Amino acid sequence: MADILYLITLFPLLGFLINGLVGRRLTEKQSGLVACLAVGGSFIISAQLLFALLALPPEERLFTQTLFSWIPVGELNIQVGYWFDPLSAVMTLVVSGVGLLIHIYSIGYMHGDPGVRRYFSFLNLFTFMMLSLVLADNLVLLFLGWEGVGLCSYLLIGYWFEDEAKARAGMKAFIVNRIGDAGFIVAMILLYRQFGTLSISEIAQAAPGARVGQGFFTAATLLMFMGATGKSAQIPLHVWLPDAMAGPTPVSALIHAATMVTAGVYLIARNNVLFSLAPATMTTVATLGILTALFAASIAITQNDIKKVLAYSTISQLGYMFTAVGVGAFSAGIFHLMTHAFFKGLLFLAAGSVIHSLKGEQDLSKMGGLQVHLPTTHWTMLVGVLAIAGIPGFSGFFSKDEILWGAFSQHEGFSLIWLAGILTAGLTAFYMFRLFFRTFYGEAAWAGSHQPHESPSVMTIPLVLLAFLAIFGGYIGFPEALGGINRFHHFLEPVLAGPQVIGMAGQQASHGLELSLMVVSTVVVLGAVYYAYRVYIRQPTLAADLAQRLGLVYRLSFNKYFVDEAYQLLVVRPFQALATVSWKWFDVRVVDGVVNGSGFTIAWLGGVIRRVQTGLIQHYASIILLGVIFILIYLYIA
C-alpha cells in the first residue's frame, strides 16, 4: 500500500507542470479542470491510504516510502522519503480535501481573469509543496516544503502584481517569513550537530536519552518555534498575514487560513518529543499563543474590511492552536487545526462570494441587507460563524473547548491561560457576529447601481460541502466528558506521545469539571452573541457610541496597536537609512572610488608609457642596443 504514497505529491506537481508549461494552449475551463483533477487525485490516494491505515492495529499505523537519495554529502544522506502516519494522514486529508474544494471554487471566482492559468499552476505548486511538508520524514524535506509554500504564498499574494500595493504585500509576507526561517535553519543545524541525523523519527528516538543539557533542547525548540512564529503569524511576526489578504480570496482561504499558516502548529506537533523535553519552550509557546489569540481578537473587533477581520481571526485561532500544543495537548491543537481549516476556509469562501457579488467591495460599512440576495452564502456563512464562535454542536466548539480544558487542567497557574482563552472566545463570538450582521442584515449600504446575485453553483457547492464539514467535522473528536470516545484523539495517540492531557485515565474523575468549563464558555459565547445582536441589529447607533466612549482603546485596536508603525520606525526605517548610507556614501564614494580609481590610474599610466611607441625604428634599435650592452656588462661582471 505504501508504494502509492508518492502519487499524493506527484499529481499536484504534474498539474503545476501542465498548467505552467502548456497552459497557454488550454482554455480557462481545461486549466481549472487539470488543477482540480490533480488535487482530487491526491485526495483519493490520501483517503485510500487512510483506510489502509485504519485497517492496521494502532501501533503499526505507519507507511513509509523512500524515493531517492537527494543530498548525499559525506556522513549526511538526505533522502526524499515520505512518512504516512495518523498525523500525516489528518494533514494530507485536510490539505487535499479542503484544497480540492477551494480549487473548484476558484474556477468560479477567477472566471475571466487573464492570468487564470498562472493562478492554477501556482495553486497546484502550493499543494505539492504543502503535501511534501506534511509527508516529509526528515527536516530538510520538510523545510523544502516549508520554503516552497512560502514561495507560493508570495507569488499568490502578489498575484495581481500590476497593483504595487499588492506586490508589496507579497514581499512583506516573504521577508517577515524569512526572519522566522532563519531560526528554523539554525535549529536544524543544532539538531544535526547533536544527533548526526535530520530524520524526524530518529531524532525523536535519540532525544530522550541524549546526554545534553536542558539548554540545548530549549534552544533548538525555541529556534524551531521562531520558524513556526513566522509561518503561523504569531506575535511578533504576525504583521504579514493581514496584508496577505491582497491576494485572491480563495488563496486567502487555502493558504492563509486552512493550510500553510497551520504548518507551524504541525511542526511542533510533529516534533512533540523534542518539545516535551523543553518545558521552558512549551511555556513560551503557550504564552505567546494565548497572547496572540487575545491580541488578534481585540483587533478583529474594530476592523472594517471583511477580509482583514477574517485575517485577524485566523491569527487569533492559530494562537489557540499554539496554546494547545504549548500546554501539551498536541492532539487538541491538531483537532482545532482541522476544524479551523473547515470553518475558516468556509468563512473565507463565503466572504469571497459576498465580495464577488458586490464586484470587489470589501468594506463592511458598504454592505448590509444581503441575506435576500445571497441565500446560500448567507446560510453557509452562518454555519461558519456559529462554528468559529463555538456554539455547542458545531465543530469549533469541540476543538476549542478541548484546548481550553487542556489549558485549565495542565498545570497550576495555567488557569490564567484558560481565562484569556475564555475572553478570546467571547471576543471571537462578538466580532464574527458583528461581521455577519453587518454583511447580511440592516441597511443595504451598497450602491444600488447593480443587483448583487448569488454566485454560480461552482462556488456555492464547495460552500455547502464545507458547511457540512464545519458542522460535523467536530464529531470525530466528540469529547469523553459528553459520553463520546474522542476517536480523533485516540487515532493520533501513537504519534503524539508527548505528555497528554485530555482523555488520560487519571482524568476520568474530572469530567464534571470539564463539563462545567464547557458550560462557562458557552454562556460567555452566547452572551457575546447577544451583545453583538444588540449592537448591530437592535440599536445600530450603539456601535458608534461605544467607539466614542472607548476612545483610546478603540483607536488602539482600530490601528492594530500601531505594531506596523512601530516596526516601520524601529526596524524598517533604520534599515533603509543604513541601506541608503551604504549605497549613497559607502558604495558610491568608497567602493566605486576604489574601483574606478584603480581603473583611472592604470589608464593614466598607460597614457604615459605609450609615449615609448614612437613608431621610429631608430628609437627601437637604440633601445635594443642598450639592452645588449647591459646584457654584455652583466655577463662580464658575472
Place this chain on the structure above:
Amino acid sequence: MVVPLYHILAFAGLLFTIGVAGVLFRRNAIIVFMSIEIMLNAVNLVFIAFSRYYGNVNGQVFVFFIMTLAAAEVAVGLAIIISLFRNLRTSDISEIHLMKY
C-alpha cells in the same frame, strides 16, 4: 706573413660599430639598409677568421647561410622601402612612423 687574429677581430668590431652607428643615426632608409649589410659582413668576417684560425669549415658554411639570408632579406626589405616611398613620397625614416601610438 699571417695576419694575426686580433687584427681581424678589431677590424670586424670596427665594421660592426660603423654599421650600428649607421643604423642608429642615418635617416635615409637605403643607407640604414646598407649599414645592416655592413654589420652582417662584420660578422661574416669574424666567422671566416675563426674558421681559418681553428681549421674548421663550419664557420665558412655559416657564412654562406648568412649571405643567402641577407640576400633574401634585402629583397624583402627593398620591396618594403619602395612601397613606402611610393605611398609617402619619402625615404627619410624619421618621417615614417606609421606604427606610432
